[in-house]
Amino acid sequence: xxxxxxxxxxxxxxxxxxxxxxxxxxxxxxxxxxxxxxxxxxxxxxxxxxxxxxxxxxxxxxxxxxxxxxxxxxxxxxxxxxxxxxxxxxxxxxxxxxxxxxxxxxxxxxxxxxxxxxxxxxxxxxxxxxxxxxxxxxxxxxxxxxxxxxxxxxxxxxxxxxxxxxxxxxxxx
Amino acid sequence: xxxxxxxxxxxxxxxxxxxxxxxxxxxxxxxxxxxxxxxxxxxxxxxxxxxxxxxxxxxxxxxxxxxxxxxxxxxxxxxxxxxxxxxxxxxxxxxxxxxxxxxxxxxxxxxxxxxxxxxxxxxxxxxxxxxxxxxxxxxxxxxxxxxxxxxxxxxxxxxxxxxxxxxxxxxxxxxx
Numbered sequence: 269x270x271x272x273x274x275x276x277x278x279x280x281x282x283x284x285x286x287x288x289x290x291x292x293x294x295x296x297x298x299x300x301x302x303x304x305x306x307x308x309x310x311x312x313x314x315x316x317x318x319x320x321x322x323x324x325x326x327x328x329x330x331x332x333x334x335x336x337x338x339x340x341x342x343x344x345x346x347x348x349x350x351x352x353x354x355x356x357x358x359x360x361x362x363x364x365x366x367x368x369x370x371x372x373x374x375x376x377x378x379x380x381x382x383x384x385x386x387x388x389x390x391x392x393x394x395x396x397x398x399x400x401x402x403x404x405x406x407x408x409x410x411x412x413x414x415x416x417x418x419x420x421x422x423x424x425x426x427x428x429x430x431x432x433x434x435x436x437x438x439x440x441x
Numbered sequence: 442x443x444x445x446x447x448x449x450x451x452x453x454x455x456x457x458x459x460x461x462x463x464x465x466x467x468x469x470x471x472x473x474x475x476x477x478x479x480x481x482x483x484x485x486x487x488x489x490x491x492x493x494x495x496x497x498x499x500x501x502x503x504x505x506x507x508x509x510x511x512x513x514x515x516x517x518x519x520x521x522x523x524x525x526x527x528x529x530x531x532x533x534x535x536x537x538x539x540x541x542x543x544x545x546x547x548x549x550x551x552x553x554x555x556x557x558x559x560x561x562x563x564x565x566x567x568x569x570x571x572x573x574x575x576x577x578x579x580x581x582x583x584x585x586x587x588x589x590x591x592x593x594x595x596x597x598x599x600x601x602x603x604x605x606x607x608x609x610x611x612x613x614x615x616x617x
Contacts, residue, residue: 284500284501284502285500285501286500287500287501287502288497288498288500288599288600288601290465290466290467290502290503291501291502316549316550316553317535317538317539317549318535319463319464319465319553319556319557319560320463320549320552320553320556321463321531321534321535321538322459322460322461322462322463322531322534323459323460323462323527323528323530323531323532323534323535324459324462324465324466324502324503324504324527324528324531325464325465325466326465326502326503326504327502327504327528327531327532327535328531328532328535331532331535331536331539332535332539335536335539335540336539340536343532343536343539347528347532350501350502351501351502351524351528353500353501354499354500354501354502354505355501355505355508355520355524357499357500357501358496358499358501358505358508358509358512358520359512359517359520361495361499361509362508362509362512362513362520365495365509372616372617373612373616375615376611376612376614376615376616376617377608377611377612377615378491378494378495378611379487379491379575379578379579379582379611379615380582380585380607380608380609380610380611380612380614380615381491381494381495381497381498381604381607381608381611382487382490382491382493382494382571382574382575382582382607383572383575383576383579383582383583383585383586383589383607383610383611384494384585384586384589384603384604384606384607384608384610385490385493385494385497385498385571385589385604385607386490386568386571386572386574386575386586386589387568387572387585387586387587387588387589387590387591387592387593387603388497388568388589388590388593388600388603388604389467389470389564389567389568389571390565390568390569390572390586390590390593390594391568391589391590391591391592391593391594392467392564392568392593393561393562393564393565393567393568394565394590394594395593395594396557396561396564397558397561397565400557400558400561402558406554406555406558407558409555409558409559409562410558410559410561410562410565411562412562413558413559413560413561413562413563413566414562414563414565414566414569415562417471417472417562417563417566417567417570418471418566418569418570420471420475420479422472422475423458423461423469423471423472423475423563424461426559426563427461427463427559430559431463431555431556431559433555434554434555434556434558434559435551435552435554435555435556436555437555437558438551438552438554438555439551439555
């Protein structure tokens with residue numbers, strides 16, 4: 269079963285607006301489990317492509333899925349749906365922050381949320397690392413990426429050095 | 442700096458960042474903070490961590506933090522310019538790739554397997570940098586970082602719970 273253009277747009281609008289903490293998990297649940305437009309494997313392929321190509325991976329994934337159903341128009345509708353809702357929310361958030369961001373209570377609350385978000389990112393990293401069950405060489409690749417990023421080495425250099433190492437290591441089993 | 446040169450710097454920064462952003466929005470945070478905090482001096486590390494937290498608490502892709510940075514630097518125009526620079530060219534690239542051919546790419550799997558560990562290392566670095574930015578300003582929040590880390594790692598519940606708990610902790614204990 270495949271969606272009409274309107275259904276595609278509305279699905280992505282919903283994904284954008286409900287996707288707290290990153291949209292990929294929400295997108296999979298709606299498109300694969302609830303709507304049945306895609307098989308698990310097709311979704312995983314689109315997401316994998318989105319992650320390997322440069323750019324925001326949720327967006328790349330939306331483009332691949334939109335294009336799959338309705339070509340260029342589908343890609344555009346999926347992108348627009350995914351970004352329009354969150355952009356509108358963001359304008360409101362940014363305006364409120366400008367207005368009230370310096371109030372002591374707001375500053376305190378935001379510092380608390382920032383600390384929680386930092387822990388959340390760390391937790392996500394460990395969860396991903398455990399789930400990957402990497403080989404020792406891939407562990408080393410990840411650890412080097414962590415170290416170099418902490419040392420503030422510019423990312424282009426980090427990728428130039430570590431992408432070949434990782435891809436080479438991934439080919440050895 | 443004039444508004445125009447800020448806009449220009451925003452577009453150039455995020456355009457460059459988008460082209461090397463492999464592994465998603467959070468993996469490029471260290472580079473983003475290097476550009477935004479150190480190279481351009483647009484904000485402090487704590488402010489950067491707060492904008493990231495705001496973007497996380499709002500719905501949408503992780504990359505929305507780019508819009509908030511753009512807004513902070515150059516208002517609504519900055520928000521749209523930064524988002525367009527971050528999303529536009531790579532979207533065209535992704536579209537081109539999907540049109541190119543529809544068959545399987547066996548090498549894609551291997552590239553993915555090799556790049557995911559790099560992304561995970563970068564995501565861990567993002568977490569440490571964000572934690573450093575907040576803990577340095579407010580050492581009291583260390584247990585929030587640790588608690589949220591354990592919660593997200595060990596449970597499958599929505600991260601909104603820890604963001605809410607962090608907000609409550611801040612409201613009760615961090616008010617000057």
